[in-house]
Amino acid sequence: MRILVVNVNTTTSITDAIAKQAEAAAAPGTEIVGLTPEIGAESVEGNFESYLAAIAVMDRVRSYPEPYDAVIQAGYGEHGREGLQELLDVPVVDITEASASIAMMLGHKYSVVTTLDRTVPLIEDRLRLAGLDAKCASVRASGLPVLALETDPERTIEAIVDEAEAAVREDKAEVICLGCGGMAGLDDKIRERTGVPVVDGVSAAVKLAESLVGLGLSTSKVRTYAPPRPKRITGWPLAKP
Amino acid sequence: MRILVVNVNTTTSITDAIAKQAEAAAAPGTEIVGLTPEIGAESVEGNFESYLAAIAVMDRVRSYPEPYDAVIQAGYGEHGREGLQELLDVPVVDITEASASIAMMLGHKYSVVTTLDRTVPLIEDRLRLAGLDAKCASVRASGLPVLALETDPERTIEAIVDEAEAAVREDKAEVICLGCGGMAGLDDKIRERTGVPVVDGVSAAVKLAESLVGLGLSTSKVRTYAPPRPKRITGWPLAKP
Amino acid sequence: MRILVVNVNTTTSITDAIAKQAEAAAAPGTEIVGLTPEIGAESVEGNFESYLAAIAVMDRVRSYPEPYDAVIQAGYGEHGREGLQELLDVPVVDITEASASIAMMLGHKYSVVTTLDRTVPLIEDRLRLAGLDAKCASVRASGLPVLALETDPERTIEAIVDEAEAAVREDKAEVICLGCGGMAGLDDKIRERTGVPVVDGVSAAVKLAESLVGLGLSTSKVRTYAPPRPKRITGWPLAKP
Amino acid sequence: MRILVVNVNTTTSITDAIAKQAEAAAAPGTEIVGLTPEIGAESVEGNFESYLAAIAVMDRVRSYPEPYDAVIQAGYGEHGREGLQELLDVPVVDITEASASIAMMLGHKYSVVTTLDRTVPLIEDRLRLAGLDAKCASVRASGLPVLALETDPERTIEAIVDEAEAAVREDKAEVICLGCGGMAGLDDKIRERTGVPVVDGVSAAVKLAESLVGLGLSTSKVRTYAPPRPKRITGWPLAKP
Amino acid sequence: MRILVVNVNTTTSITDAIAKQAEAAAAPGTEIVGLTPEIGAESVEGNFESYLAAIAVMDRVRSYPEPYDAVIQAGYGEHGREGLQELLDVPVVDITEASASIAMMLGHKYSVVTTLDRTVPLIEDRLRLAGLDAKCASVRASGLPVLALETDPERTIEAIVDEAEAAVREDKAEVICLGCGGMAGLDDKIRERTGVPVVDGVSAAVKLAESLVGLGLSTSKVRTYAPPRPKRITGWPLAKP
Amino acid sequence: MRILVVNVNTTTSITDAIAKQAEAAAAPGTEIVGLTPEIGAESVEGNFESYLAAIAVMDRVRSYPEPYDAVIQAGYGEHGREGLQELLDVPVVDITEASASIAMMLGHKYSVVTTLDRTVPLIEDRLRLAGLDAKCASVRASGLPVLALETDPERTIEAIVDEAEAAVREDKAEVICLGCGGMAGLDDKIRERTGVPVVDGVSAAVKLAESLVGLGLSTSKVRTYAPPRPKRITGWPLAKP
Known part of the structure; x- marks a missing residue:
């Protein structure tokens, strides 16, 4: 099982610390991949930075090659989890x-x-x-x-x-x-x-992500978290290759 | 008094319709400026698109030259108003x-x-x-x-x-x-x-924005909506000149 | 536009202060009329006095000749706004x-x-x-x-x-x-x-009353605030000519 | 024990019906006194009429000679109970x-x-x-x-x-x-x-009023329902002798 | 009228004190019967003891010979009242x-x-x-x-x-x-x-129990508190003769 | 890891079904032990039966020899989880x-x-x-x-x-x-x-119990779920050897 653990800020030392914590909690056989967003604040401490992080996290996850089994958003109190749930078929867990x-x-x-x-x-x-x-x-x-x-x-x-x-x-x-x-x-x-x-939160999220994957459960797609309807979107994805 | 009315999607005909509605509600002496974000979906109908709109709206407002007296976020049920309140000194009104x-x-x-x-x-x-x-x-x-x-x-x-x-x-x-x-x-x-x-919502927001300006009131800056602390932010603002 | 600003107590110096505050907030072209109830307490500080004020305010407004465009009940935390909404076609704003x-x-x-x-x-x-x-x-x-x-x-x-x-x-x-x-x-x-x-509260109420009038909106009459059904009422209006 | 049961409208046949219902519920030794307000609507069906009833009920109770042991306000969903609690030392029970x-x-x-x-x-x-x-x-x-x-x-x-x-x-x-x-x-x-x-409601209120009296309990006077402070009140009591 | 007042713990001196308090509150003609459970803790101060008391109280009441008119569960904050309501046709009052x-x-x-x-x-x-x-x-x-x-x-x-x-x-x-x-x-x-x-609580419960009996009212049996469906139950009643 | 999965009723075929479901959800290395209470109803469908089950489940768990790592109460909407949490040091998970x-x-x-x-x-x-x-x-x-x-x-x-x-x-x-x-x-x-x-619920509870054990977390003992204070308890445990 591979779980993406996405930092909400752009400080890679924090990504490392989070990934280490996630690995300590993970079951044998669970691979933890720590991801750092390419845009956003070095630390997230308010609404503007948190909204930016929301988009940055989605952007980072989208550019990561499949397959993976679950995604953890590793910021406390941050925006964005609902958007990830729309974009992904695998379960999404927010550490808060x-x-x-x-x-x-x-x-x-x-x-x-x-x-x-x-x-x-x-x-x-x-x-x-x-x-x-x-x-x-x-x-x-x-x-x-x-x-x-x-x-x-x-x-x-x-x-x-x-x-x-x-x-x-x-x-x-x-x-x-x-x-x-x-x-x-x-x-x-x-x-x-x-x-x-x-x-x-990170450890808890790892166990819950493993639980959801173990139960064969993922986000409901019937209403709130249905995939975005196909439409013209300008400037997305943010990070250009 | 100048009020920016920001559409949440990138469809300019909708911006025009919103601005027209705002103008009809505005008092004599109130200038309405309709703004269209440079990034985002042609219509916003879900969390991913709404989070993208949140950032796109902030980005669009930041690039608009001062002075203006209030900002209206003209999307129903969308994310982002709290971020605008952090970034701006003038009042922010959400149409919802x-x-x-x-x-x-x-x-x-x-x-x-x-x-x-x-x-x-x-x-x-x-x-x-x-x-x-x-x-x-x-x-x-x-x-x-x-x-x-x-x-x-x-x-x-x-x-x-x-x-x-x-x-x-x-x-x-x-x-x-x-x-x-x-x-x-x-x-x-x-x-x-x-x-x-x-x-x-647009008409209501115009009258409320005018009311706040008329009362000399704007967003409280003591806690939740204090300006972001100075820090390193990558990839912001989004729209390059 | 003419707005009635009704004090809840019988102290005319307070009516004057309220009216002055209302005038300072009013837009050019808005006429403020300060009204003092003919019955009730010199200051309202509890339920008995507040219930009496509720009726006194309705009584005072009914005896004031039309036309006027909105009514403000200028007492903080007082009873009665719902009754005014039943009796009047114009918008009613409570300062609380x-x-x-x-x-x-x-x-x-x-x-x-x-x-x-x-x-x-x-x-x-x-x-x-x-x-x-x-x-x-x-x-x-x-x-x-x-x-x-x-x-x-x-x-x-x-x-x-x-x-x-x-x-x-x-x-x-x-x-x-x-x-x-x-x-x-x-x-x-x-x-x-x-x-x-x-x-x-008084200033806020003036701007909101102006807003409602400007939007062409008034109290919904379909249910809670429908006009009283015609019936025999004893001792009303209270103030005899 | 004497309990005043106060109708909220001015229709005496309803007062009689209420009093009869109260008597049927009362314990032996409980005397029921049905009271009809001197002002107000023949039936109470909305906020204006209910606020008027609130004052009319207080007015009627105040003019009734002591002693009595409890007061029941016999209107469903009506305003006014809090005012009675301020004015009286005995328990007040609302039928709602x-x-x-x-x-x-x-x-x-x-x-x-x-x-x-x-x-x-x-x-x-x-x-x-x-x-x-x-x-x-x-x-x-x-x-x-x-x-x-x-x-x-x-x-x-x-x-x-x-x-x-x-x-x-x-x-x-x-x-x-x-x-x-x-x-x-x-x-x-x-x-x-x-x-x-x-x-x-009337029967329930009679038993609860008897219960409060039997327990030696009445309205707390430390804060919300303290007696009104002595002050100048114009036009009260409403009903002139 | 006979009211059973059931202690939740097995300390008979507390049962006596409760019964005395109940008697002081009772109307003339109301007989108070104090009951002590046969199983359970000497004092109830937590969930385990309270759950045990819930069953012990039901057990004690079931073994008491009819007729009686109401039952009071005399423990503050304890589990079990809903079970008694299912088992009994007479009203049940919890002192909390x-x-x-x-x-x-x-x-x-x-x-x-x-x-x-x-x-x-x-x-x-x-x-x-x-x-x-x-x-x-x-x-x-x-x-x-x-x-x-x-x-x-x-x-x-x-x-x-x-x-x-x-x-x-x-x-x-x-x-x-x-x-x-x-x-x-x-x-x-x-x-x-x-x-x-x-x-x-005990005094209050006595008056409320008397009120319910006086009003001819008892527990609704249409849904939540319907009698248990007939079925095989092992080890119940707990107390063997 | 050994997890006790306790049925709330006395029907052993249901215990078997529950245990089977638990085993299907369990990670390799997790041992599931299905337990049936010795007292109580063949099926639990109401408050009386549920309160009885609460005690029966505690009784059954207490008589099961340690060690085990977590306990699951496998009844939907039943009473009793809080009592188990007081009695046990290991985590308790309710399927509801x-x-x-x-x-x-x-x-x-x-x-x-x-x-x-x-x-x-x-x-x-x-x-x-x-x-x-x-x-x-x-x-x-x-x-x-x-x-x-x-x-x-x-x-x-x-x-x-x-x-x-x-x-x-x-x-x-x-x-x-x-x-x-x-x-x-x-x-x-x-x-x-x-x-x-x-x-x-059973599968979910197994994963959550495994998660809690994996995180090294168990019930907080500082207040609500502190162990019962030592005291005289009559008739407990219920099931005699």
Whole structure:
């Protein structure tokens, strides 16, 4: 089984980290292919960048040669999953939704902890659209940007663990979803400090993608996610050979 | 006052129709500028095309020279308004939300009538995200595509009027929102057959844009719609000079 | 265009302040007529007084000679708008709903700041009934009565600005609606301290009333707001000549 | 124990019917006092009439000499209960809410059947405001006015029984609430035809009022229903001696 | 009238306390029969124990000889009421739902105060399933177990009163429901400290059971609560003679 | 990996069918152990039987010797999953929730088709409690009992397929969840007739259980699902050796 794991930003070191995490979660026999979009922001932290990523991810996947068995969109709270579902016959899994689905099986309420405060409404909106918000106790942000994870990892991680702790204590979360990728060691720290299960979105998405493929199930094509009708489209695909 | 009215598809005859409708609604002294995106589908009827339109609209607006006072995104149920709000200092009005806001002042419940069934979930989702779904009795589709309005207008219009009538009779709608652009004469027909007020999204958006400008109000920049942080973005803007 | 702006209480100085605010927002060519009810409380701060105001407002409007083009009910969180809609053919705009509608176009969430704590549930209930509560982050009260705005304006305004600040910081409001009338300078202060747009209900209602008139739209008469059926009514109208 | 049962309209024969129904439900030792408002419509079927009734009911109760132990507002879907709760120290029970509360103890979902279609949104709104709408399968109307119950009782009753049957069969109601007063024999007919329990609002309200009095409980006065603050009120009470 | 009041745990002193409370609330002529299950936990504080109690209560009621007129399940937030409704023709009242129903007639929002934090989600879930959660401001726990009420009553009661006070002050509750049985004097203390009405579930349930019997109403048998279809059941009833 | 798949009824042929279905879905290396409760109904079709099953399933699992890696409760819409989560350290998966979770990844809305109408509210309630109801278009019943699947399979299956078809056509479901176990061939028929993906709960639960085990995740023990506190319990475990 081959699963494409598509980063939403153009930073290849993040693609590598995501792919590594995916490989750690994958079953024997599952091949993980990490993909980086050719256009878009170095990190995605808002609606403009997220919309651009939506198109960039679709563009990148389209240019990747078949066959593959499933596609994972590896950005937390990002736009675009519905478009991929229209374009592809194989199952598409979004890491935001994957982590929420898994979290809901582990406790009565879950919280998401993420980086910048401005991404909180995006995550809340994606969970609401997916119908996975009823058990969400809170989405909390540390206030530090994604790339600070590379420049000042210790302080950045500490700030996120603090929010996880507050989610458990004040918001009554019983499970924590990591609302950002590529954070080695973060789940261990949160688990230690809070005593609750921690769900990494990429890992969760890999298992769910494998599950869907294993069950022989893929996106319903009768209505919302039917293939686009044939028509004149200008400037697409974006990336020229 | 200058208001940019941006079509979401690349069909210029639709841009013309939208601009004409906008001009009819505009106050004296309001200049309407109709814009057509340089990339994207000839008609937008699904998530892939809508995500592409989101980026295409942002791209088109960015390349238009200032000054202007407000921007209207003239696609029903489309993605992208949040991105425009981040990029611009002037108010942004989406016609889906504009028509729902106006409809809610006119009756206890409203319905939207649109073309293809597959766009119904997109419209429902946009209304939910905007917090304007509580008074929505239904979103109904005629089953005929947008461009059929040009090839077989009579049958196409009849099918939409039928849905409007069903919305009033069965779903208890007291107001009808037209969930598609460029339909001359459609509102008169629905009004005649149902006896309820009919809201055209483009016209509603023009009045709301004028209202916001008149009130000296624009998008809040403290959190969700703050300008994107400065960062490296590849392949943007899309349209090369 | 002539718009009636009806105060909900019997204090004429408040009517004057409201009318002045309405005039400042009105387009050239819009005539504002401020009306004071003949019965009711000097200030409205609860359900009994609000129900009395509902009837008093309808009574005052009925006794005003036609023609006029729209009616604004200028009380925050008050009962009665639905009754006016039954009695009148012209559009009716409630300032609570007007300010929420406008606020929702400016940010992801809005808060209302008002005077007495006891009016908070009334405002919440009116927003819920109007289907405009989904994006309401909070309704906050300063704890000081309406009329304190006249006796101790500085302290009263300070207390409201404090609540606005808390709404932005703690409740994540991105827009503030002023939940009380006649507060000169209040919007400037809140804007300065919080950096978010501030919506005054009277001004918002004027622009929306002008918009509805401009669009040729008025209340749907097919069901909820159909004119009262002819029947024997005792003691109405209330105010005898 | 003395319970005031206040009609919302000025038709004394309806007051008599309501009082009779209340007496049939009352425990030995409970005295029922039927009151008719001095102002208002002969039948209440819409918002204007209902707002007028709200004030008329408060006016009538205030002029009735103490002592009494509870007050029942005997109109289905009408405004005003919150005002009575502010003015009175004794418990106030609304028949709409009483019947829904009782119905929720008897089945998984309940429906309300009423007379005119235009009152359906009023009833839905009152149930929503009271927080009793989650188990409401539907509110259905026969389309015939209240007073037709007197002029053509057989046809009127048949039409309501038909709606009750449809509510059970199509909307999956397991209990029916009678959404109108004074309908002798109606509950028997519905029970026979549908096999489900039928709740009469007046009877339910009497038992709940007796329950509250028996428990020594009355309206909380700390916030929403605190007594009106002392202030200048013009034209109140309405009814002059 | 004979009402069975069934404890959910096997501690007979709690049964006695509950029965005493029920008797104090009962009308003259109402006979209260306190029942203790033969199986189950000495106190019920979680899902496993609550599910066991559900079956134990049904088992105990089935072995009690008819006739009786109503059954009260006297555990706060416990499973099982729906099963009793299937098995019995007489009305069944759950104290969680009874107290919420009564509380909703007394104030705009109510809170529940209980013992252990782990029972909060059970209570929230039962209120949601019953459709009585819309007006619930909060469910708060003191953190001390049920049986501490016997070993260290003063401290236990103080901790609960503290939570009630916080519910009124912070969560804007206007009524308090006691979320645990057998607490003599607790309601007086909360009333004194908070000034709001306090609803005891057992007392509320007695009045509601008497009301249902008085109205001649019982559980609807058309669908959800129809009697179990005849079939082979192993190991039931649990308690052997 | 060893997964216990526990039937909710005492019919061993159904246990066999369930185990077979589980084995078909299981990964190589996953051992499926089918368990039948020692007490309870031959088929579970209502609340009483479902509550009994809840306890019977816990009882059966407790008596099964460790080690095992996960437990699946294989009854659609049944009570009890929360109790198992308290008693066990390994993950617990309910087939109702598993099928809804998987369905939500495949389409915009899903429907459940089941056997008896009386089980519809149970399924709806379980989905609501699990926070998985937002995307549920409908729960539909064929009206034929579970065991008819064995006596008249053809007619029974046809009736369920009809409901699936109606769910897609009328309720706009894009995915169908099979709301009953042991139906060989049913998914193929529905897929053929409707063109939408069909999710079998047992298979979905197996993949999700494997996923949780693979991710090293299990039930959070900090609050709702903490182990029962040590206390005196009478009559438990139920099944004597």
